Amino acid sequence: MAFKALWLAAMVAGSGVAAEPGVPLATAEPALREVTLTGFTRARAELPLATETAGRVVAVAYDIGETIGKDGIFARLDATFIELELAEVKIQQERLRTRVAYDRREVKRHTELARRDHTSASQLDALEQALRDNGYELQVLGNRQKVLQERLLRTRIRAPAGWRITRRNLEPGQWVQEGENVGAAADFTTLIVPFALTPDQYRTLTDSDHAGLRLHLPDLKRDVVASIYRTYLGFDPVTRKIAVDLALRDRVEPHRGGLRARLGLRLPERTGAVTLPSAAVEHSHEELWVTREDGQRLRVILLGSDQEPDGEHLRVAAPDLAPGQRFRLLRED
16 A cells, blocks of 8 residues: 555656645746956046147146146147237227228218219219228238137147146147147046947846946945946957946046956856755755656756855756746755
């Protein structure tokens, strides 16, 4: 009788009957592995500084590492001759304005005389022509003044306010040519960290971005909040990876480039392994078994274990094992 009872129990276990009511079950979750990527902080943008006109440097306002002020002037070139030309144009303009005012009075006076036939029409025409010519000459001087003012502005080598100087290639007294590269400024108000990711890593990163990304800065021994700043659309056929820039949302000091930043991503195991509570895995004859919800037993291979808040979980794999399947808990932890 005892043998018959054992045989019937074995037939029921192998036939796939549903679990009895009240039998605790666990759902297999995808097994994850931790991948750590390391990048370095850098400025959000960098701008080369170049001259727009040739001249001698008379002053350099900022050195490497200093922040550009509100006026945005990095250096000044000698503008003596431009200022002298501008002063001469203003004198000529004043002379012509006086002449135009006189011509306008003369035209008005001769117009009244012409109505009474006290002057000739040709004399009135000559005065009107002189008034027009002087008016045109005044406009030409106005355009020349604008050109000189623009040349004067271009003797100032400018950089965006709030940016920091990262390179300086000029000194007072130095002669520079038009278009010469004399330095560089960078925007460190937002620090970014570039990474090159595989498609799986990028997919995990975008999913994590909604929940909140964090980067670990080993040099500062702290974690900071980050987010995806931009994703490059180009494709690198050599690495076959996607270039992504992450932006630090927390203020860090020193605010500079070159700080190490580590990004941790939890990716699914390539083996297709799953995690189950240790109570769902049975040890029998130096082999490991799990029991499906319908009672069928499946031999699995142990890949590792993790300590979760609700207890120990085992990473196991088998050909017919997949996430989402439900298994019986064989014992209590």
